[in-house]
Amino acid sequence: MTLxxxxxxxxxxxxxxxxxxxxxxxxxxxxxxxxRLLTLAVVAVAVLAFGFASAPxxxxxxxxxxxxxxxxxxxxxxxxxxxxMNLSGGVTMALGAYGFCWxxxxxxxxxxxxxxxxxxxxxxxxxxxxxxxxxxxxxxALATFALAYAIPTLAIYLKDITGGDEGTSAPxxxxxxxxxxxxxTWDMLTTVVVIFVLLGALSLYLFNARPGTTALVVGEAELxxxxxxxxxxxxxxxxxxxxxxxxxxxxxxxxxxxxxIGPTGFSFMLxxxxxxxxxxxxxxxxxxxxxxxxxxxxxxxxxxSVVPPAATGIIFGxxxxxxxxAGGRGLAEWIERAAPKMTELIRRRRAAS
Amino acid sequence: MTxxxxxxxxxxxxxxxxxxxxxxFSIGEGVWLGLIGPNGSGKSTMxxxxxxxxxxxxxxxxxxGHDLQAVRARHRIRQGLSRTFQxxxxxxxxxxxxxxxxxxxxxxxxxxxxxxxxxxxxxxxxRLGCDEYAExxxxxxxxxxxxxxxxxxxLMSAPSLLLLDEPAxxxxxxxxxxxxxxxxxxxxxxxxxxxxxVEHDVGLVASLCSELAVLSAGRLIANGPTQTVLADEAVKVxxxxxxxxxxxxx
Numbered sequence: 014m015t016l017x018x019x020x021x022x023x024x025x026x027x028x029x030x031x032x033x034x035x036x037x038x039x040x041x042x043x044x045x046x047x048x049r050l051l052t053l054a055v056v057a058v059a060v061l062a063f064g065f066a067s068a069p070x071x072x073x074x075x076x077x078x079x080x081x082x083x084x085x086x087x088x089x090x091x092x093x094x095x096x097x098m099n100l101s102g103g104v105t106m107a108l109g110a111y112g113f114c115w116x117x118x119x120x121x122x123x124x125x126x127x128x129x130x131x132x133x134x135x136x137x138x139x140x141x142x143x144x145x146x147x148x149x150x151x152x153x154a155l156a157t158f159a160l161a162y163a164i165p166t167l168a169i170y171l172k173d174i175t176g177g178d179e180g181t182s183a184p185x186x187x188x189x190x191x192x193x194x195x196x197x198t199w200d201m202l203t204t205v206v207v208i209f210v211l212l213g214a215l216s217l218y219l220f221n222a223r224p225g226t227t228a229l230v231v232g233e234a235e236l237x238x239x240x241x242x243x244x245x246x247x248x249x250x251x252x253x254x255x256x257x258x259x260x261x262x263x264x265x266x267x268x269x270x271x272x273x274i275g276p277t278g279f280s281f282m283l284x285x286x287x288x289x290x291x292x293x294x295x296x297x298x299x300x301x302x303x304x305x306x307x308x309x310x311x312x313x314x315x316x317x318s319v320v321p322p323a324a325t326g327i328i329f330g331x332x333x334x335x336x337x338x339a340g341g342r343g344l345a346e347w348i349e350r351a352a353p354k355m356t357e358l359i360r361r362r363r364a365a366s
Numbered sequence: 367m368t369x370x371x372x373x374x375x376x377x378x379x380x381x382x383x384x385x386x387x388x389x390x391f392s393i394g395e396g397v398w399l400g401l402i403g404p405n406g407s408g409k410s411t412m413x414x415x416x417x418x419x420x421x422x423x424x425x426x427x428x429x430x431g432h433d434l435q436a437v438r439a440r441h442r443i444r445q446g447l448s449r450t451f452q453x454x455x456x457x458x459x460x461x462x463x464x465x466x467x468x469x470x471x472x473x474x475x476x477x478x479x480x481x482x483x484x485x486x487x488x489x490x491x492x493r494l495g496c497d498e499y500a501e502x503x504x505x506x507x508x509x510x511x512x513x514x515x516x517x518x519x520x521l522m523s524a525p526s527l528l529l530l531d532e533p534a535x536x537x538x539x540x541x542x543x544x545x546x547x548x549x550x551x552x553x554x555x556x557x558x559x560x561x562x563x564v565e566h567d568v569g570l571v572a573s574l575c576s577e578l579a580v581l582s583a584g585r586l587i588a589n590g591p592t593q594t595v596l597a598d599e600a601v602k603v604x605x606x607x608x609x610x611x612x613x614x615x616x
Contacts, residue, residue, distance in 0.1 A: 230460070230468050232457075233460075237451065237455035240417055241468050
């Protein structure tokens with residue numbers, strides 16, 4: 014480690030600082046951290062402003078969207094770094110939500126219950142990750158598919174913990190720092206957005222630092238990783254655990270926002286939506302995860318007010334198709350690539366006029 | 367303690383077929399050995415066994431006196447063993463320099479001294495003649511540069527044994543010339559480095575390696591000084607056809 018640091022220090026001192034091209038930065042999702050942080054902050058403020066200005070019903074949908082965005086952020090680590098399809102995003106949300114409600118119901122302090130539920134979810138994710146390290150591509154997707162499919166039934170079966178069909182309620186008296194964390198309150202909206210921004214900033218840092226580099230080597234050149242001393246199994250378990258941790262956090266926040274959770278809230282489709290949200294927005298874009306959350310949580314609600322409910326799925330599918338055709342890495346990448354070109358075009362037109 | 371590499375009775379079987387059959391040879395410290403043979407003769411299998419990616423059915427690999435049998439692939443870099451691949455294994459989302467730096471993560475332990483400042487990734491890229499692509503993604507760099515970046519990454523761990531798997535495969539004539547120059551530069555800078563070069567281009571191998579080992583259908587048919595091996599009748603028949611040694615060299 015010290016040797017590595019020595020070499021990296023020599024490296025940074027010697028090589029001239031050059032930046033990745035706009036195209037390379039957009040296609041890899043790496044570099045330009047200050048600009049990406051700024052974009053994240055701007056998008057977060059826009060979501061916050063939209064939520065504050067909206068009716069409570071829409072604000073509630075925005076809150077759920079940001080919660081989904083946190084789960085998408087975690088899921089994107091698996092998709093964007095390892096290139097694996099993970100359909101268990103809903104499973105980790107369910108673990109976080111049920112764990113939080115159950116620990117609280119046992120008399121545990123809600124704050125401690127939240128932390129315990131997230132840690133439990135992380136632990137379970139690490140265990141789930143172990144067999145997935147031996148799987149590739151479609152087989153990983155199938156393994157997580159089975160898990161996602163089993164969760165609603167399991168929730169009904171484990172009645173003592175989950176409340177079965179009837180579900181279970183979140184602690185109603187949880188008000189850390191005097192914040193009213195439930196339903197469509199402004200406090201709830203602010204809290205989920207702040208948590209998303211913090212986790213997004215941390216994700217961005219990790220992605221551009223050594224952990225991200227190592228995970229990318231495992232995801233994109235596993236053999237080279239092995240022969241350069243990287244344990245691909247350890248890296249994969251860490252990435253899946255990170256994804257599970259964020260899923261657990263999303264689950265706790267979901268339980269707080271909804272107030273009452275049941276098996277229908279964590280159907281197989283939730284895992285699909287979390288995956289699709291990441292694909293639409295771009296699996297390597299932090300602010301894209303927020304965009305993906307809005308697609309999943311807000312768009313269907315808004316669409317239903319203008320088109321028949323049956324048509325929302327078709328529109329959603331069309332958007333997914335357009336996002337994939339836009340460059341394969343989602344709308345966030347497409348926007349990141351288009352933005353400099355648009356700016357340049359505007360600048361030229363202004364100069365010409 | 368013997369230095370360098372010693373391969374003893376190595377046997378590797380795939381579905382009952384011997385890819386390597388009781389192959390034995392050794393490479394002394396600082397020696398560059400060319401491992402040649404026709405397609406399917408077991409050259410790449412040999413490198414995969416040496417680097418620990420394949421587990422042999424029988425035999426042993428001893429490096430600098432240490433038996434590597436129980437050493438996992440990812441731990442062999444700590445023993446001073448490093449390698450490249452026939453098809454460049456570079457992370458597409460990392461720059462060429464970042465890919466090179468991956469090789470510095472795990473250097474040989476204990477006796478390995480801190481590398482000199484000139485052994486940085488950028489310096490190796492400069493020595494190999496591809497530093498202008500340091501900040502480019504692999505997809506933005508020519509194939510020859512990608513191959514050299516792999517070599518630079520392998521050198522970043524300051525290995526005592528370097529395995530090169532067909533570094534000239536897929537390169538243009540011009541890129542081959544650059545490759546030879548780059549490898550000579552490595553020898554000039556790291557004279558104690560032991561090298562095992564798997565390559566189809568016999569002329570290129572002969573211009574770089576003082577010793578040759580020839581595989582045919584998984585069996586070692588010749589091993590020794592380059593010119594002696596190239597003059598060997600069995601080698602001419604099995605690998606070079608009926609051409610003379612003179613024809614095979616540039």
